[in-house]
Amino acid sequence: MIINLTLHLNVYLFPMILLAIIFISMKKNQAQTMDNRLYRALLQSTFLMLLVELSTWIMDGSELPFAGLIMWATNLTYFLLLPIMSLLWVNYVYFYLFKKTLSYVKSFNMVCMLIPLGIYYGVLMTTIFTQWFFTIDRQNHYIRGFHFYLPYILVNIYLVIAFLMVMSFVLSEVSSFRKKQYLSLCVVTGIPIAANIIQMVYPNLWLSLPMTAFAELLLYVQMQRNHITTDALTGVNNRGCFNAYLEKKLEQRGENQNLYLFMMDLDHFKEINDTFGHVVGDEALMKAASIICEFFHRTDAFLARYGGDEFCVITYCQNDKEAKRLTEQLQQTFSESGRGRSQEYNLSCSIGFTRFGSETKVSQEEIIHRADMMMYMEKKRRRNL
Amino acid sequence: MSIWDYIQIEILPILALAVVLYLSLTGFQSFQNNQRFRVLIILVMCILAVDIGNWYTVLKPFALPVFFAWFFNIFYFLLTEIIAFFWFSYVYNQINENNLSARQKKLLKLSVIPMLVVCLIILGSPWNHMIFYINPLDHTYHRGVLHLIQFFCGFGYMLAASVLAYKRSLEVQLMEQKKEYRFLCFVVFLPFIGGILQMLNYYFVFLWPFTAGAIFLMYTDLQKHQISVDPLTSLNNRGNLERYLQQKITNRDNGWYMIMIDVDYFKTINDKFGHMAGDRVLQILANSLKAVFGSTDAFISRYGGDEFMIIAEAVSTEALDGEIKRCRDEFDKQLKEENDLYNVEISVGYAQYIDADKTPVQEMLKKADARMYAHKRKEKGAE
Numbered sequence: 001m002i003i004n005l006t007l008h009l010n011v012y013l014f015p016m017i018l019l020a021i022i023f024i025s026m027k028k029n030q031a032q033t034m035d036n037r038l039y040r041a042l043l044q045s046t047f048l049m050l051l052v053e054l055s056t057w058i059m060d061g062s063e064l065p066f067a068g069l070i071m072w073a074t075n076l077t078y079f080l081l082l083p084i085m086s087l088l089w090v091n092y093v094y095f096y097l098f099k100k101t102l103s104y105v106k107s108f109n110m111v112c113m114l115i116p117l118g119i120y121y122g123v124l125m126t127t128i129f130t131q132w133f134f135t136i137d138r139q140n141h142y143i144r145g146f147h148f149y150l151p152y153i154l155v156n157i158y159l160v161i162a163f164l165m166v167m168s169f170v171l172s173e174v175s176s177f178r179k180k181q182y183l184s185l186c187v188v189t190g191i192p193i194a195a196n197i198i199q200m201v202y203p204n205l206w207l208s209l210p211m212t213a214f215a216e217l218l219l220y221v222q223m224q225r226n227h228i229t230t231d232a233l234t235g236v237n238n239r240g241c242f243n244a245y246l247e248k249k250l251e252q253r254g255e256n257q258n259l260y261l262f263m264m265d266l267d268h269f270k271e272i273n274d275t276f277g278h279v280v281g282d283e284a285l286m287k288a289a290s291i292i293c294e295f296f297h298r299t300d301a302f303l304a305r306y307g308g309d310e311f312c313v314i315t316y317c318q319n320d321k322e323a324k325r326l327t328e329q330l331q332q333t334f335s336e337s338g339r340g341r342s343q344e345y346n347l348s349c350s351i352g353f354t355r356f357g358s359e360t361k362v363s364q365e366e367i368i369h370r371a372d373m374m375m376y377m378e379k380k381r382r383r384n385l
Numbered sequence: 386m387s388i389w390d391y392i393q394i395e396i397l398p399i400l401a402l403a404v405v406l407y408l409s410l411t412g413f414q415s416f417q418n419n420q421r422f423r424v425l426i427i428l429v430m431c432i433l434a435v436d437i438g439n440w441y442t443v444l445k446p447f448a449l450p451v452f453f454a455w456f457f458n459i460f461y462f463l464l465t466e467i468i469a470f471f472w473f474s475y476v477y478n479q480i481n482e483n484n485l486s487a488r489q490k491k492l493l494k495l496s497v498i499p500m501l502v503v504c505l506i507i508l509g510s511p512w513n514h515m516i517f518y519i520n521p522l523d524h525t526y527h528r529g530v531l532h533l534i535q536f537f538c539g540f541g542y543m544l545a546a547s548v549l550a551y552k553r554s555l556e557v558q559l560m561e562q563k564k565e566y567r568f569l570c571f572v573v574f575l576p577f578i579g580g581i582l583q584m585l586n587y588y589f590v591f592l593w594p595f596t597a598g599a600i601f602l603m604y605t606d607l608q609k610h611q612i613s614v615d616p617l618t619s620l621n622n623r624g625n626l627e628r629y630l631q632q633k634i635t636n637r638d639n640g641w642y643m644i645m646i647d648v649d650y651f652k653t654i655n656d657k658f659g660h661m662a663g664d665r666v667l668q669i670l671a672n673s674l675k676a677v678f679g680s681t682d683a684f685i686s687r688y689g690g691d692e693f694m695i696i697a698e699a700v701s702t703e704a705l706d707g708e709i710k711r712c713r714d715e716f717d718k719q720l721k722e723e724n725d726l727y728n729v730e731i732s733v734g735y736a737q738y739i740d741a742d743k744t745p746v747q748e749m750l751k752k753a754d755a756r757m758y759a760h761k762r763k764e765k766g767a768e
Contacts (some may be wrong), residue, residue, distance in 0.1 A: 014713070
């Protein structure tokens with residue numbers, strides 16, 4: 001019946017438009033990084049699935065010759081492609097967490113993961129005879145098979161794997177800032193899982209694909225957010241993000257008794273830039289960012305690039321003594337690993353810090369100013385040495 | 386179709402718009418036209434919801450008192466007109482840089498009249514039956530004599546917005562603005578196509594989901610602006626520059642120039658006259674670069690603190706030198722107009738990209754950098 005096709009067009013055309021807009025905007029406006037590419041593959045596969053499912057309804061209940069054959073062909077294509085989308089989800093999530101593609105997974109784990117897929121394809125091949133997943137009746141209507149739930153379960157197995165991977169990261173992450181990011185990815189992965197279950201129980205609610213598209217929209221939003229809050233050169237948070245974070249921490253005073261702000265400024269950066277040019281200067285900044293990032297890796301610290309060659313970190317310390325010790329350790333790390341590729345320059349930095357958690361009525365500017373002052377004193381002292 | 390089908394159709398656009406609304410509430414402080422954009426989003430969300438109610442009264446005519454059929458229909462028609470007007474007002478503000486003259490403000494106020502008239506007719510529907518009426522016996526919907534008026538009024542506003550946007554895009558010189566206005570002109574096609582399809586087939590529910598799609602498209606465009614523009618100078622920022630360069634190289638474009646510009650003694654200006662003065666110098670320099678290179682296909686960006694980079698085509702190095710000279714003159718002129726406290730010089734260096742050489746961008750940057758510093762040293766030596 002044509003009404004079924006119309007209905008599906010009504011429901012599916014909007015997610016298709018949405019996915020197309022996101023795809024084009026990603027392709028045009030963003031650097032072609034790996035996670036960007038994986039994400040776009042996800043968009044493409046969802047779009048394709050929407051299209052294929054629409055095609056399964058074209059001949060539904062039609063009297064035309066070959067209608068039955070086309071029904072079988074389109075529906076088989078649909079079930080054939082269905083797991084790919086969920087595997088791409090796993091792939092995307094895996095890359096997000098480990099910064100590696102799935103090809104790095106141990107071969108044993110990979111084989112274990114692909115076993116359900118193998119079984120699924122085996123059953124799918126026999127479904128023409130056993131009619132387990134679906135069948136096409138004499139009037140060329142699609143009828144759910146006796147074991148129609150199997151494809152849903154397979155898709156959900158993979159989505160749940162992705163979900164659990166993110167969950168384990170949420171639980172083990174120390175930095176509250178990153179924890180939040182993982183948590184939102186966790187929620188987003190949960191949406192298609194829930195939609196699949198609902199559609200399995202209520203066959204007339206076609207939520208699965210549209211809600212997958214919605215989850216992808218949320219992913220897009222998150223990526224854009226990250227894009228706005230990250231410094232393009234060094235990959236750490238940028239100044240806008242820092243200001244927002246500090247503001248929030250200041251609002252929830254009292255809970256954060258021992259919060260410290262560290263300001264660090266690279267020594268002689270202008271000279272590196274002027275003598276060796278911008279390429280080397282940029283490289284030095286990236287190097288510095290990665291040193292600081294590495295140093296605070298296993299602690300609950302928020303790192304941002306404040307300006308040209310200034311970085312700042314917000315983290316917890318027991319007292320001033322510990323903060324002082326931390327700065328000395330960091331400077332030590334700098335002197336150990338802060339050398340340029342061809343030893344053209346030695347990176348070092350001056351660090352100032354201030355504690356701000358417990359006070360009331362203190363402005364952002366004041367805190368930054370205090371850390372800044374200490375940093376300049378430090379810089380002067382180091383120059384005089 | 387059952388009511389669940391309609392709920393399915395409308396719920397995803399509503400959710401997507403809710404996300405956009407949330408983002409516009411928490412992000413984009415710098416976007417002045419935000420208020421209007423948000424109202425537009427909320428109105429479209431409302432009409433999607435009202436549409437569900439509307440279909441419910443059609444599918445189950447006796448489930449609710451006849452009042453609801455009147456209510457949903459009137460609400461739906463009113464919202465249609467109001468959305469069309471807000472679309473117009475949003476686009477009108479956008480194409481005039483959110484800075485309307487007194488005359489333009491008056492015009493915008495006058496343009497509300499057709500909408501108000503049509504809205505009054507719609508509100509009077511239970512008595513005048515001009516747009517539509519509900520048969521009290523079987524609770525069915527019927528079109529009135531003037532049914533097409535509400536349709537023409539709505540589409541009229543959107544069409545007018547597009548025509549104005551297109552006209553503006555022909556007037557302005559800056560390439561970026563041209564693109565932006567053309568986008569605002571053509572985005573209207575999405576609701577248009579949806580509306581036409583819906584008219585052709587009674588069972589298509591496309592108009593408002595497509596409008597939601599158009600709003601999402603507008604949002605991605607605004608977002609792009611946010612991501613790629615440096616707030617101080619409104620030039621492209623560094624991230625966008627890198628993307629552009631990458632594209633240039635994958636497209637195998639040939640013969641273009643990379644021009645590096647740097648303000649001499651910028652640190653001194655900052656230290657002596659304060660950060661405000663420093664920022665102002667950067668803005669003036671950005672404006673003069675726009676004045677010279679803005680109307681061409683050149684890509685102007687802020688590279689870092691006081692450094693700017695232009696990617697441009699030129700017939701010859703002589704022609705390019707001429708352009709750069711014009712930049713300097715323009716910069717001097719604009720700076721003099723503003724103050725006579727300090728004089729600022731700029732240093733410029735450039736390098737040409739030749740595809741056959743397979744020069745990596747980094748090498749080009751080094752070359753342009755080296756020439757700029759050579760220039761700087763020469764200047765310093767001359768003093």
